[in-house]
Amino acid sequence: MEGNFVEALKLMAVGMITVFAVLGLVIAMGNALIRFVNKYVPEDEKPAPKAAASSASAAIAPDVRAAVELAVAKITGNKGKIEKIEKI
Amino acid sequence: MEEILLKLYEMTAIGSIVEQPSFLIMYVLAFVLLYLGIKKEYEPLLLIPIAFGVLIANFPGGDMGVLAAVDKMVDGEMYHNVITLSNGEVWADAKGVPYNIYEVGLPQIAHDLGLMNFLYYMLIKTGFLPPIIFMGVGAMTDFAPMIRNLKLAFFGAAAQFGIFAVLLIGSNFFTMQEAASLAIIGGADGPTAIFTTIKLAPHLLGPIAIAAYSYMALVPVIVPLVVKLLCTEKDLKINMKEQDKLYPSSVEIKNMRVLKILFPIVTTTLVAIIVPSAVPLVGMLMFGNLIKEVGTNTSRLYDAASNSIMNAATIFLGLCVGATMTVDAFLNLQTIGIVIGGFFAFGLSIAAGILLVKLYNCFAKKKINPLIGATGLSAVPMASRVANDIALKYDSRNHVLNYCMSSNVSGVIGSAVAAGILISFLG
Numbered sequence: 001m002e003g004n005f006v007e008a009l010k011l012m013a014v015g016m017i018t019v020f021a022v023l024g025l026v027i028a029m030g031n032a033l034i035r036f037v038n039k040y041v042p043e044d045e046k047p048a049p050k051a052a053a054s055s056a057s058a059a060i061a062p063d064v065r066a067a068v069e070l071a072v073a074k075i076t077g078n079k080g081k082i083e084k085i086e087k088i
Numbered sequence: 089m090e091e092i093l094l095k096l097y098e099m100t101a102i103g104s105i106v107e108q109p110s111f112l113i114m115y116v117l118a119f120v121l122l123y124l125g126i127k128k129e130y131e132p133l134l135l136i137p138i139a140f141g142v143l144i145a146n147f148p149g150g151d152m153g154v155l156a157a158v159d160k161m162v163d164g165e166m167y168h169n170v171i172t173l174s175n176g177e178v179w180a181d182a183k184g185v186p187y188n189i190y191e192v193g194l195p196q197i198a199h200d201l202g203l204m205n206f207l208y209y210m211l212i213k214t215g216f217l218p219p220i221i222f223m224g225v226g227a228m229t230d231f232a233p234m235i236r237n238l239k240l241a242f243f244g245a246a247a248q249f250g251i252f253a254v255l256l257i258g259s260n261f262f263t264m265q266e267a268a269s270l271a272i273i274g275g276a277d278g279p280t281a282i283f284t285t286i287k288l289a290p291h292l293l294g295p296i297a298i299a300a301y302s303y304m305a306l307v308p309v310i311v312p313l314v315v316k317l318l319c320t321e322k323d324l325k326i327n328m329k330e331q332d333k334l335y336p337s338s339v340e341i342k343n344m345r346v347l348k349i350l351f352p353i354v355t356t357t358l359v360a361i362i363v364p365s366a367v368p369l370v371g372m373l374m375f376g377n378l379i380k381e382v383g384t385n386t387s388r389l390y391d392a393a394s395n396s397i398m399n400a401a402t403i404f405l406g407l408c409v410g411a412t413m414t415v416d417a418f419l420n421l422q423t424i425g426i427v428i429g430g431f432f433a434f435g436l437s438i439a440a441g442i443l444l445v446k447l448y449n450c451f452a453k454k455k456i457n458p459l460i461g462a463t464g465l466s467a468v469p470m471a472s473r474v475a476n477d478i479a480l481k482y483d484s485r486n487h488v489l490n491y492c493m494s495s496n497v498s499g500v501i502g503s504a505v506a507a508g509i510l511i512s513f514l515g
Contacts, residue, residue, distance in 0.1 A: 008259035008267065012252035015509045016245075022362055022505045023245040023498055026355055030238045031339065033350055038342045 060085045104148030110415050111146050117418075118143035118410075121298075130305030134278060134406050138298060141410020144204075148174070151202035153414040155179075156291050157189045171201065204411045207404055213290065217405045218283035219372040224398030225279070225500070226376025227390055229468065231351050232344060233493035240460055240491055244498030246444035247464025248506045250274030250437030255510075258429050262422075265289045268510040270426050273300045274433025275503030276307070277466035280369060282409065284507045287515050294413035295423040299430035307467050310431075311474045314438040319458050323446070324482045326457040328491045335454040348381040359505065365515070366508025370501060437465045441495065456491075463492040464499045472496045 060068075065085060072080040097103055105111045121139030125132040145153035157169040162178055170186040171179040179200065180186045189197065189209060198206035211217050234241050251274040258267030265288040272284040273296060281300040285293045303310065315324070341347065352374035359370045376393050379386040441461030449455050459475040472492035479488040 004259040004264055004267075005256070007264060008252075008256045011510070011513055012256055014513070015252045015255075015506055016249065018363065018509055019248045019502050019505050020242075020245045022359060023241055023502055025358055025362070026498070026501065027238045027241055029354055029358055030235055030241075030351065033347060033354060034235070034238075034339055034341055037346050037350065038340070041346045042342050 101148045114146040137406025138410040141407040142413045145411035152204045154208045154412040208408045212408045218279035219368045220401045221279040223372040223376035226373035227380045227394035233490045234497045237494040240494040241498035243461045243495040244464040244502045247437045247441035248502045249440030250433040253436045254433035270429045273430035274437040277503045280507045295426045297409040303434045307470045318442045323458045326455045327486045352378040363508040365512045369504040463496040466500045
């Protein structure tokens with residue numbers, strides 16, 4: 001059992017150092033990624049289509065929108081969510 | 089007539105239960121766990137299947153209990169991975185040579201040992217389900233709070249101290265493999281605990297899984313208890329947003345979407361290089377997260393990982409783990425040791441996170457609320473929610489949830505890395 005204790009002590013030292021080292025590297029890598037993305041992919045492109053979608057949806061008459069919402073709610077059992085309504 | 093009645097009596101489980109009343113303890117345990125899962129809503133998705141697994145595994149004649157494979161002397165010869173049937177006989181071929189369960193086909197296991205052993209040896213013993221569950225967890229995890237507050241992720245490492253401290257204590261009472269399986273409860277991560285135990289001490293799977301999930305369910309009790317013991321009111325009133333205003337971060341994030349896609353890829357590569365044995369857990373966690381973050385192009389994969397696959401895996405994992413808790417496997421001193429040791433592992437992990445934050449605060453200008461250290465153990469997102477509630481009690485404007493999520497999520501990676509280290513050294 002004494003041998004076990006010594007082995008456990010060594011494992012504790014190795015384990016804690018490794019866990020700190022790995023998470024330290026993840027943090028360092030995360031910071032490097034942030035700098036890299038800021039430099040080479042600066043624009044977050046997501047908001048643009050959202051704005052377009054909302055303006056497209058806004059063009060739909062309120063009564064039509066209400067009817068579509070009711071239909072979707074009925075068919076999907078209130079689980080469906082409308083993100084965009086477009087005229088085709 | 090008497091003979092018919094006797095046969096009827098023998099057909100039921102009543103005779104065996106009367107002969108061995110300890111079965112009743114297992115039924116009580118199953119009912120208590122079912123009560124906690126259904127009525128108290130403590131981790132119901134896992135406690136209910138586990139509890140039901142315990143119940144159905146302990147009806148004599150039902151053949152739903154998982155039979156442990158052990159090395160055993162039979163007729164003066166040593167055989168590996170031998171199964172002892174519920175009637176006390178060794179599972180053997182026509183010539184009386186014991187089967188090695190890993191050399192027997194799955195159809196024969198299903199035929200001779202029953203459905204639950206088939207599921208256990210196919211899904212659990214192979215280590216298949218815990219990584220699958222990690223994939224689902226990854227698909228439901230948002231790494232954005234961690235990316236926004238990267239420095240706080242360091243406290244997720246401190247909270248792994250409980251694992252190694254209990255390994256140290258447990259090594260005096262258990263074998264190293266058993267102590268490591270017990271200690272991993274301190275990671276507060278069910279799939280990680282199960283994965284490690286399967287690899288190191290599969291005979292302890294039932295009690296370790298129960299202890300891990302029970303303590304995770306008790307996070308709303310254990311975290312405030314340790315926080316009360318170690319933190320002052322002044323500590324808990326540290327307002328993270330005010331600290332951010334006083335000492336703003338020098339790095340601004342311009343494109344979180346791209347970062348969230350790159351993060352799982354790079355993290356997996358990094359962890360895989362340093363601790364390859366953690367890849368089944370970290371790799372699947374990050375894969376699940378990647379298919380979530382890619383968006384509409386992988387939405388079907390994301391939906392499968394986070395819903396249908398995750399749900400099916402949870403059912404089978406819960407039932408199989410519960411079914412390992414048969415009377416003989418559960419009612420012994422080792423189980424009591426696991427329950428006590430697991431509690432210490434859990435408590436020490438929370439304490440280590442808090443103490444590292446307090447130590448950091450002694451030297452840093454920008455103070456950190458020690459609750460962020462307390463959430464360094466996995467138990468995502470319950471630990472963060474509990475910590476947020478504690479902070480709001482002391483200051484109704486002090487929302488620490490997003491900060492806690494950083495150390496909380498990094499705790500998942502940390503505990504998987506710790507598991508990988510234990511498996512590498514002791515497996």
